[in-house]
Every structure is written in structure tokens, then in C-alpha cells.
Amino acid sequence: MAARRMVVIGGDAAGMSAASQARRLKGREELDIVAFERGGFASYSACGIPYWVGGDVEGPDDLIARTPEQHRERGIHLRMFTEVTAIDTEGQRVRTRDLVDSGGGESWTEYDDLVIATGARPVRPPLPGIDAPGVHGVQTLEDGQALLDTLKKNEDAGSGQRAVVVGAGYIGVEMAEALVRRGYHVTVLDQAEQPMSTLDPDMGALVHEAMCGLGIETVTGTAVTGVRTGDDGRARAVLTDDAEYPADVVVLGLGVRPETTLARDAGLPLGDSGGLLTDLAMRVRGHENIWAGGDCVEVLDLVSGRTRHIALGTHANKHGQVIGANVGGGYATFPGVVGTAVSKVCDLEIARTGLLEKQASAVGLRFVTVTTESTSRAGYFPGARAMRVKMLAERETGRLLGTQIVGREGAGKRVDIAAVALTARMTVGQMTALDLGYAPPFSPVWDPVLVAARKAAAAVREAGSA
Incomplete structure (x- = not known):
């Protein structure tokens, strides 16, 4: 046979x-x-x-x-x-x-x-000059090597170190950091109101602030109209409706x-x-x-x-x-996802899981939102850093719908607590009783995620009595 x-x-x-x-x-x-x-x-x-x-x-x-x-x-x-x-x-x-x-x-x-x-x-819009030498996507290892070849050629020739990143999603933000570390002056252009459209705009504003603090020129609410090339046919600038941004290299981070x-x-x-x-x-x-x-x-x-x-x-x-x-003759299933993702720009950690406000509204959910400020460790312990947590909960039931976290060391992976709670369809009230690990070097007595859950549970109660 x-x-x-x-x-x-x-x-x-x-x-x-x-x-x-x-x-x-x-x-x-x-x-x-x-x-x-x-x-x-x-x-x-x-x-x-x-x-x-x-x-x-x-x-x-x-x-x-x-x-x-x-x-x-x-x-x-x-x-x-x-x-x-x-x-x-x-x-x-x-x-x-x-x-x-x-x-x-x-x-x-x-x-x-x-x-x-x-x-x-990768998304590559049909714009003038978008396929010119010096314009790079970063989807494959071949793409990565081609970009590094361009960077090395620029650096060897001393022809300038100006980079424009088009798009401020995960790839765009990560590539901006990589180019800053290589000594480039980096400009990030994005159509959205704030960087990281995988966050709500109020949380994306924290990323915007951090990027500017790192010397990354971040221009939001602007659409790219084309790439200007030089006499040699290579990319020399990225164009918008009202400005021109000089570039020795252009990186596309518009998603896939x-x-x-x-x-x-x-x-x-x-x-x-x-x-x-x-x-x-x-x-x-x-x-x-x-x-x-x-x-x-x-x-x-x-x-x-x-x-x-x-x-x-x-x-x-x-x-x-x-x-x-x-x-192979066995049996397995993939039940689905809750939309968990984590990234960073230099020392700023960015995480989300579940739905954003616009996503919850799009599927007809009624919800409450809360935002809290906390620290990654006990406030008196050396190295404690600020952390902001935003949480969405279903108005009638209190079911957790989504969590976003922006902060420094210790912030990003805390989103996994919320990812597990989402998968288990827990309410924010139930989350407040979670038995999480505690010691001053790792967390305050109330973990930042549980602080947000407590506040969200209170918001659900207030909404129910209104």
C-alpha cells in the first residue's frame, strides 16, 4: 500500500x-x-x-x-x-x-x-516611488539582510543617517528603536491619531510621549503621498500633503x-x-x-x-x-485567541489583550472603562517604576473584555494575567480574588492588574445602580 x-x-x-x-x-x-x-x-x-x-x-x-x-x-x-x-x-x-x-x-x-x-x-500602498531602492519592508530574512546592506552602504559612504519609518504599529515602533540604536535620526509617520493603533488613543499617547523622549520624531495624523527619489533613482525623502521628510533609508511598517x-x-x-x-x-x-x-x-x-x-x-x-x-492520525483543535500582544520601544513596555473600546463598540457590547496608575514593585523598593493599566469590563455582567498596559520593566508580561482571565471568561470581580505571587521586589501588595480589576468592579457596580 x-x-x-x-x-x-x-x-x-x-x-x-x-x-x-x-x-x-x-x-x-x-x-x-x-x-x-x-x-x-x-x-x-x-x-x-x-x-x-x-x-x-x-x-x-x-x-x-x-x-x-x-x-x-x-x-x-x-x-x-x-x-x-x-x-x-x-x-x-x-x-x-x-x-x-x-x-x-x-x-x-x-x-x-x-x-x-x-x-x-506586507502592506505596500501603490504610491509614487514606493518600490525605489532604499525603501524596505521587513517580512523575511531576505528583507532583513537587504535593509542591513543599505544601512551599511550608507554608513560606509558617510552619506547621512536619516531614516523615515512609515507606520507606527508593532513593526514600525520596533524598527524605529533599532535605527535609533544604529545612530540614525528617525522620523515615524502614521495616519492614526496616536502610535500603536492596537491600543486605545489615550494609551497610545503614552507611547508617543516616550518615542519623542527618545529623540524619535513622531508625526501622527498624516498620510504618506509618495517617495521622492534622487538622480540615482534611490529614495531621498518621504512626502506627505504638507511636508517632505529627508531619508537615506525608508522602512515600511504598515502591517500585513x-x-x-x-x-x-x-x-x-x-x-x-x-x-x-x-x-x-x-x-x-x-x-x-x-x-x-x-x-x-x-x-x-x-x-x-x-x-x-x-x-x-x-x-x-x-x-x-x-x-x-x-x-498524523491524532486529534487536536485550536479554540481561538484573545488577542494578546506585547512589544517595546527602548525601555517602554507595551501590552494589550482582549478588545479595544472601538472593537467592543463594533460588536455591540456595552462596557465600562477604568485607568489606573501603579508601580511595578512595592513603592518603597528600589527600582519601582510607574505603570498605567486600562481595563474594559462588560457593563451588565462585569466580564473582563480587555486590558492594556504601558510601563517600564515588569509591565509587559503582566498582560498574561488578563489573557488567562479572558480565556476563562472571568469577571473583574472574580479577578480581584486571584492568588498572585507577591514580594516587594516583584509587586506591590495589590498587583497593578488587580488594582485595575478592583476599580473596574466598582465601576460595574456603579453602572448597575445608575
């Missing part, structure tokens, strides 16, 4: 986690695994690229979890520099093209189970969109964000033997009850584990 064939499109977190998990469960005689990756790297951490650029990570090898050779040694036929150009769901096959051998033409590979892990693509072109062309179901829709087992809806995971899918938001696109390596690896278990 011939072995079943599992074909994987995409050689990063979700795809190779799925392949590796399936291989652990099924021997080579039972399951043939073929994976296609259009780039030159597999199983790497794209989240680490800003830290590579900033000098915290020495080189790309440090960001690679497993090389193509290591995957092949484990019985996964990983073909690099190979692009999948079509999915034939009726014939259960994919068409591929060798990107290295220009004369190789295209060929078909049949599958019994197909895993789509095509990731996401699901890369689902293949899936759309194959007639597979997509959600409102353009991501693939799956069931809890990560099987594409309506297709028994097609699976999808990572940045190309939409996931269930456990707080709002709707699907959303969230591009994070944590989710991608979990999706891959679930898919691999199911293809």
Missing part, C-alpha cells in the same frame, strides 16, 4: 510545525511529506528581524530554528526556492515552479492532504495582509480580512483534506465571538501542531 502524501505550501512556522508533528506521529512508510518554500530560509523567526537590525542578534543564523537540511534528515522533502503557482482541488495536486532553474518549467505534485501555510504579505492569492484562485473560503476560514481542527471549511494555519488564516476571537486576522508566530506554531496531529 502506497504511503499517503502530505504537501505543505510554506516552509516557516505553521507549515514546518505541521510537517514535523505529522512526521513524529507517522513513519516514512506511512506518510510521505513534501514541502515547498519560495525563499531561501525555513523555520525562522521574523519577529526577531528588528533585533537583528538593532544589534541584539548577531546574524540570521540565530533566528533559524531548523535548517532545510535538518528537516530533510527528519524525512521531510523540503524544496527551497520553489513557488507554488496553483492549487487544483479537484485533481488534488499543486503546480510548482523552480525559481532557480529558469528552464525547468512547471510541474504538478499530487497530495492526499494539503497544508496551506502561505503566511502574510493574509497571503491567500492561491487560495482565492482555488475557490477556497475567505473571511472579511481575506484570510482562510477553518474549523477548530484547522481544516479549511468545506474541504476534508485541506488544512491551513499561520498568518494566512482568520481565527476566532474568544471575546467578541467573531473571526479576525492576527499575524503572530505563537499562533502559527500552535496551528501547525494541531494540523500535524490531525494529519
Whole structure:
């Protein structure tokens, strides 16, 4: 009896986690695994690229979890520099093209189970000059190396160190910090009212203040209209309606969109964000033997009850584990997310989980909000730093809906307390009784998250009696 064939499109977190998990469960005689990756790297951490650029990570090898050779040694036929150009769901096959051998033409590979892990693509608006040399995205390791090459060329030539970052989301803020650390004068341009639109504007204002304090010129409420190039065709400035910002290098941090072109062309179901829709087992809806995971899918938001696109390596690896278990003969599910994320700009830690005010309003929830000031340690203990916590709770029930935290050392990972509470559908009243660890070097007697929960519980009571 011939072995079943599992074909994987995409050689990063979700795809190779799925392949590796399936291989652990099924021997080579039972399951043939073929994976296609259009780039030159597999199983790497794209989240680490800003830290590579900033000098915290020495080189790309440090960001690679497993090389193509290591995957092949484990019985996964990983073909690099190979692009999948079509999915034939009726014939259960994919068409591929060798990107290295220009004369190789295209060929078909049949599958019994197909895993789509095509990731996401950076947003690159169709503006004049946006594709000029010196304008960089930071989605892949190849992107990171290209940016570093430009920075080195500028630094070697002494041609100036002015950088413009377009977009003030996670990637934009992290890249701004990396460039400041390399000695660049950095300007960040963003259309939103405040940086970090993953926070409410009042919390984003704290990030704005901190960025300006670090010497990062941060211009919000402004739209980029183009990139001006010099006589050599390279980027020289970023243009808005009313200003021009000189630049020796431009970095795009405008977020990403699901890369689902293949899936759309194959007639597979997509959600409102353009991501693939799956069931809890990560099987594409309506297709028994097609699976999808990572940045190309939409996931269930456990707080709002709707699907959303969230591009994070944590989710991608979990999706891959679930898919691999199911293809390998076991059973696993991915129940959903609560929208937890954490980042930093220099020593400022930024975290959120659950819904923002605008998201809660969009799904028709009635809520109360509170904001509290506290410290990371007991106030009398050396090193205690200020921390602001914002919390949303459902008006009628007191159920926690979301938490945002901005502060210095010790602030960011406190969001995990709220993430667990959201997953458990706890009320803010129930949260006040949580038995959290306490000692003066780590926390005040009342942890900052519980201080916010107490205030939110009081706001819920007041709303109920109004």
C-alpha cells in the first residue's frame, strides 16, 4: 500500500510545525511529506528581524530554528526556492515552479492532504516611488539582510543617517528603536491619531510621549503621498500633503495582509480580512483534506465571538501542531485567541489583550472603562517604576473584555494575567480574588492588574445602580 502524501505550501512556522508533528506521529512508510518554500530560509523567526537590525542578534543564523537540511534528515522533502503557482482541488495536486532553474518549467505534485501555510504579505500602498531602492519592508530574512546592506552602504559612504519609518504599529515602533540604536535620526509617520493603533488613543499617547523622549520624531495624523527619489533613482525623502521628510533609508511598517492569492484562485473560503476560514481542527471549511494555519488564516476571537486576522508566530506554531496531529492520525483543535500582544520601544513596555473600546463598540457590547496608575514593585523598593493599566469590563455582567498596559520593566508580561482571565471568561470581580505571587521586589501588595480589576468592579457596580 502506497504511503499517503502530505504537501505543505510554506516552509516557516505553521507549515514546518505541521510537517514535523505529522512526521513524529507517522513513519516514512506511512506518510510521505513534501514541502515547498519560495525563499531561501525555513523555520525562522521574523519577529526577531528588528533585533537583528538593532544589534541584539548577531546574524540570521540565530533566528533559524531548523535548517532545510535538518528537516530533510527528519524525512521531510523540503524544496527551497520553489513557488507554488496553483492549487487544483479537484485533481488534488499543486503546480510548482523552480525559481532557480529558469528552464525547468512547471510541474504538478499530487497530495492526499494539503497544508496551506502561505503566511502574510506586507502592506505596500501603490504610491509614487514606493518600490525605489532604499525603501524596505521587513517580512523575511531576505528583507532583513537587504535593509542591513543599505544601512551599511550608507554608513560606509558617510552619506547621512536619516531614516523615515512609515507606520507606527508593532513593526514600525520596533524598527524605529533599532535605527535609533544604529545612530540614525528617525522620523515615524502614521495616519492614526496616536502610535500603536492596537491600543486605545489615550494609551497610545503614552507611547508617543516616550518615542519623542527618545529623540524619535513622531508625526501622527498624516498620510504618506509618495517617495521622492534622487538622480540615482534611490529614495531621498518621504512626502506627505504638507511636508517632505529627508531619508537615506525608508522602512515600511504598515502591517500585513493574509497571503491567500492561491487560495482565492482555488475557490477556497475567505473571511472579511481575506484570510482562510477553518474549523477548530484547522481544516479549511468545506474541504476534508485541506488544512491551513499561520498568518494566512482568520481565527476566532474568544471575546467578541467573531473571526479576525492576527499575524503572530505563537499562533502559527500552535496551528501547525494541531494540523500535524490531525494529519498524523491524532486529534487536536485550536479554540481561538484573545488577542494578546506585547512589544517595546527602548525601555517602554507595551501590552494589550482582549478588545479595544472601538472593537467592543463594533460588536455591540456595552462596557465600562477604568485607568489606573501603579508601580511595578512595592513603592518603597528600589527600582519601582510607574505603570498605567486600562481595563474594559462588560457593563451588565462585569466580564473582563480587555486590558492594556504601558510601563517600564515588569509591565509587559503582566498582560498574561488578563489573557488567562479572558480565556476563562472571568469577571473583574472574580479577578480581584486571584492568588498572585507577591514580594516587594516583584509587586506591590495589590498587583497593578488587580488594582485595575478592583476599580473596574466598582465601576460595574456603579453602572448597575445608575
